[in-house]
Amino acid sequence: xxxxIALRIAAAFVVLFVVASATFxxxxxxxxxxxxxxxxxxxxxxxxxxxxxELGYDRPIIVRYGEFIWSVxxxxxxxxxxxxxxxxDMVMERLPYTLILGGTAIAxxxxxxxxxxxxxALFRGGWFDRVFSAATGLAQSVPHFVVGxxxxxxxxxxxxxxxxxxxxxSSSIILPALTLALYPLALVSRVLRASMLETIEQDYVLTAxxxxxxxxxxxxxxxxxxxxxxxxxxxALQIIAMIGGTIVVESIFSWPGLGSFARDTLLAxxxxxxxxxIIFVAxxxxxxxxxxxxxxxxxDPRIRLK
Amino acid sequence: MKQPxxxxxxxxxxLEDLSVGFVHGGTSTVLAHVSLSIRRGETLxxxxxxxxxKSTLGRAVMRLLPSNAAVDGEIRLLGRDVRAMDxxxxxxxxxxxxxxxxxxxxxALNPVLTIGRQITEALETxxxxxxxxxxxxxxxxxxxxxxxxPVDRVHDYPHQLSGGMRQRAMIAMAxxxxxxxxxADEPTTALDVTVQTQILDLLAALQEKLSMAILFISHDMAAxxxxxxxxxxxxxxxxxxxxQATALLLDPAHPYTSxxxxxxxxxxxxxxxxxxxxPGNVSxxxxxxxxxxxxxxxxxxxxxCDAEAPPLADIGDGRASRCWLATEDWRPDAAARGLAT
Numbered sequence: 026x027x028x029x030i031a032l033r034i035a036a037a038f039v040v041l042f043v044v045a046s047a048t049f050x051x052x053x054x055x056x057x058x059x060x061x062x063x064x065x066x067x068x069x070x071x072x073x074x075x076x077x078x079e080l081g082y083d084r085p086i087i088v089r090y091g092e093f094i095w096s097v098x099x100x101x102x103x104x105x106x107x108x109x110x111x112x113x114d115m116v117m118e119r120l121p122y123t124l125i126l127g128g129t130a131i132a133x134x135x136x137x138x139x140x141x142x143x144x145x146a147l148f149r150g151g152w153f154d155r156v157f158s159a160a161t162g163l164a165q166s167v168p169h170f171v172v173g174x175x176x177x178x179x180x181x182x183x184x185x186x187x188x189x190x191x192x193x194x195s196s197s198i199i200l201p202a203l204t205l206a207l208y209p210l211a212l213v214s215r216v217l218r219a220s221m222l223e224t225i226e227q228d229y230v231l232t233a234x235x236x237x238x239x240x241x242x243x244x245x246x247x248x249x250x251x252x253x254x255x256x257x258x259x260x261a262l263q264i265i266a267m268i269g270g271t272i273v274v275e276s277i278f279s280w281p282g283l284g285s286f287a288r289d290t291l292l293a294x295x296x297x298x299x300x301x302x303i304i305f306v307a308x309x310x311x312x313x314x315x316x317x318x319x320x321x322x323x324x325d326p327r328i329r330l331k
Numbered sequence: 332m333k334q335p336x337x338x339x340x341x342x343x344x345x346l347e348d349l350s351v352g353f354v355h356g357g358t359s360t361v362l363a364h365v366s367l368s369i370r371r372g373e374t375l376x377x378x379x380x381x382x383x384x385k386s387t388l389g390r391a392v393m394r395l396l397p398s399n400a401a402v403d404g405e406i407r408l409l410g411r412d413v414r415a416m417d418x419x420x421x422x423x424x425x426x427x428x429x430x431x432x433x434x435x436x437x438x439a440l441n442p443v444l445t446i447g448r449q450i451t452e453a454l455e456t457x458x459x460x461x462x463x464x465x466x467x468x469x470x471x472x473x474x475x476x477x478x479x480x481p482v483d484r485v486h487d488y489p490h491q492l493s494g495g496m497r498q499r500a501m502i503a504m505a506x507x508x509x510x511x512x513x514x515a516d517e518p519t520t521a522l523d524v525t526v527q528t529q530i531l532d533l534l535a536a537l538q539e540k541l542s543m544a545i546l547f548i549s550h551d552m553a554a555x556x557x558x559x560x561x562x563x564x565x566x567x568x569x570x571x572x573x574x575q576a577t578a579l580l581l582d583p584a585h586p587y588t589s590x591x592x593x594x595x596x597x598x599x600x601x602x603x604x605x606x607x608x609x610p611g612n613v614s615x616x617x618x619x620x621x622x623x624x625x626x627x628x629x630x631x632x633x634x635x636c637d638a639e640a641p642p643l644a645d646i647g648d649g650r651a652s653r654c655w656l657a658t659e660d661w662r663p664d665a666a667a668r669g670l671a672t
Contacts, residue, residue: 227438228433228435228438228439229438229439229440229441229442231395231433231439232431232433232439232440232441232501233441234395234425235393235395235425235426235430235431236425236426236430236452236453236456236504237422237424237426237427237453237456237457238422238426238452238453238456239422242452246444246452247441247444250444251441251442251443325442325443326442326443326445326490327442327488327490
């Protein structure tokens with residue numbers, strides 16, 4: 026198990042290196058950021074050229090690439106062209122908001138989605154299952170930019186229970202987290218329902234019944250554990266998709282996280298800051314995959330490397 | 332033949348007039364008026380082709396049939412009416428006084444739980460054993476069924492064991508709570524031949540040690556011949572012949588039994604005897620068809636066989652045959668030689 030984790034961590038660093046390199050080239054080959062940032066601000070050609078020299082953008086791309094990788098490896102992510110502050114500080118200031126938002130959404134998905142999916146499978150064809158099918162179908166077909174405003178309209182404007190937007194009070198998180206969680210909640214519970222229905226047919230469930238085990242033990246220990254395997258993959262993919270979702274949701278709710286910040290930064294061609302954000306997002310994706318691999322190995326003994 | 336309640340203390344299982352049908356749209360009859368009994372320490376071999384209802388019979392005893400099953404008749408286990416039991420009682424019975432092993436040890440064991448855990452959960456349910464005491468007992472059981480290094484194996488997952496070892500683990504699980512009846516549903520079918528023999532020997536040895544009765548369900552006549560004391564032959568949901576194993580297998584009285592035995596490959600001296608297949612196959616719903624359900628495939632069928640179903644007639648020596656031709660002396664093999672000449 027230790028070896029398994031060590032191998033996966035080593036692979037994670039390789040992935041990060043590739044992502045950092047790709048990001049660097051994709052951004053830098055689109056042009057130089059100094060011109061993009063200063064254009065239309067009234068700066069003269071001489072001033073732009075001077076800033077290029079000052080920031081090192083006059084040197085060949087391969088030299089800048091080497092320097093970039095070297096400094097990133099040492100924890101130095103450069104200075105934002107637009108704000109003049111170390112980009113790492115700016116990212117770190119906003120990252121916790123996105124983590125809390127994403128974490129809350131994931132918690133909603135897991136805490137509600139798993140029991141709902143199991144119950145829908147156990148009462149297949151009953152009223153709960155029928156309500157479930159309709160509700161998840163609806164939840165899966167409405168995009169964030171419709172759900173968010175609808176929730177705001179209902180809970181914030183009409184009922185006045187929750188704040189419209191921002192991140193000032195602790196209840197502000199509820200609506201953006203719900204918006205972000207809705208689609209994965211529906212998907213995860215549907216996949217689990219289907220997966221549970223498949224395990225009901227399995228021989229080992231009959232064996233468990235023939236041993237005289239009680240219904241809850243059969244459902245949780247024998248069925249759910251096996252049914253969870255495909256669901257884990259879906260949860261992992263949904264968490265990764267959620268990173269993209271935060272860009273929209275944070276913008277709708279003016280949530281001060283990394284998602285809305287990333288949008289602004291990319292539109293402004295602030296390369297050092299954009300690179301930092303992308304590397305952090307990649308690191309998040311890699312970490313999620315690593316955690317899922319470990320959870321997978323814990324749940325399914327057949328995957329463990331010997 | 333029929334014993335009143337509580338008189339025969341050696342009776343482990345008795346089925347009286349058991350019928351099972353499955354409801355989906357209409358009802359299809361899978362078992363029709365089956366009566367049989369198993370006594371303590373006895374092995375009853377239940378044979379027949381796939382789809383004749385033998386697995387349904389095994390599951391009916393433990394009330395493990397799907398919810399669309401319609402059951403009629405009596406199932407008496409250790410003198411108690413299984414069909415009248417509430418959920419608690421039936422759970423105490425499953426894995427307690429009756430245990431079951433299945434055809435495919437690959438899929439019958441849960442892939443994400445260790446062998447040890449799957450044994451200890453049965454122990455926890457039926458005996459007071461928990462934690463280390465339960466694990467220690469699981470190790471003993473694995474040793475009992477002939478698994479080497481049981482202290483290590485108890486922590487293994489099913490995929491780490493071979494097919495034969497898995498079936499041994501399955502048997503250890505089944506006998507863990509000292510059952511009075513073991514229902515073995517095709518326990519050797521999925522295993523290769525040398526392993527089959529080992530498993531059959533193991534079952535025989537355990538039966539002696541634990542004095543349990545075994546309902547041995549199989550389509551494999553050779554396996555049945557090596558373990559059964561008595562044999563019941565099923566065709567299309569009915570018992571067509573029953574009797575002592577040796578007498579029945581050496582000298583079958585029903586045309587279907589004879590057909591089954593002739594379809595087993597055997598080496599007769601130096602030359603391989605020619606296999607005789609029974610023409611046709613078990614047609615669905617033939618349990619309700621008019622006349623003897625076997626008559627469309629029977630080479631001895633005469634007028635009248637298609638009109639009325641024959642009763643299970645007593646032909647002496649504790650044997651019975653469901654055939655209009657059945658008498659103490661009539662035997663299909665002899666009759667076939669008569670037809671040939």
